[in-house]
Amino acid sequence: DAGVTQSPTHLIKTRGQQVTLRCSPKSGHDTVSWYQQALGQGPQFIFQYYEEEERQRGNFPDRFSGHQFPNYSSELNVNALLLGDSALYLCASSLGGRRLHFGDGTRLSIL
């Protein structure tokens, strides 16, 4: 039973560029949440997708956007990248939003 998978594992971008991160949820899960984890900090909630719609959003600017597909997989898009966007981006899936299972994350570095 595959868990949550994310791609790519690492990514290097420059300021001003755009990036797309991908996530496949654990089998049987219907909800995908995205979190940003800066070095030495706890994860911060970006947004949650359910039934292909953004159900809830944390305190992140609209440069951060997402999408959920009919097969429950999801993408996180970040536009106009800033140095402060450098972080580990974690995808978590769940059934109805409960008991999150995290992926290994995408390490994004902005130069």
Add this chain to the structure above:
Amino acid sequence: GENVEQHPSTLSVQEGDSAVIKCTYSDSASNYFPWYKQELGKRPQLIIDIRSNVGEKKDQRIAVTLNKTAKHFSLHITETQPEDSAVYFCAASSGGGADGLTFGKGTHLIIQP
């Protein structure tokens, strides 16, 4: 919004001793409190969770207690082992966990042999 404070930031205990990590939350609407363990370079893993209708929950060497009146909850690990060394995060959310989690800043637990 919700604010979760976690203490201590670093905790060093002798192997076999107990470890306690404490968290406080601000939003009285929060009703779901999970704990995650994150080893270096790995994903956060859920180790135990508790809902607000329960005051205590135990799973082998791990227990969590919740005091809704004081808005604090704690993680207790007994008979610590070297493999317990990791960063532990507490979190809180409303909606029974269906809403986004607010995490604490983490506790680096070091088990001394």
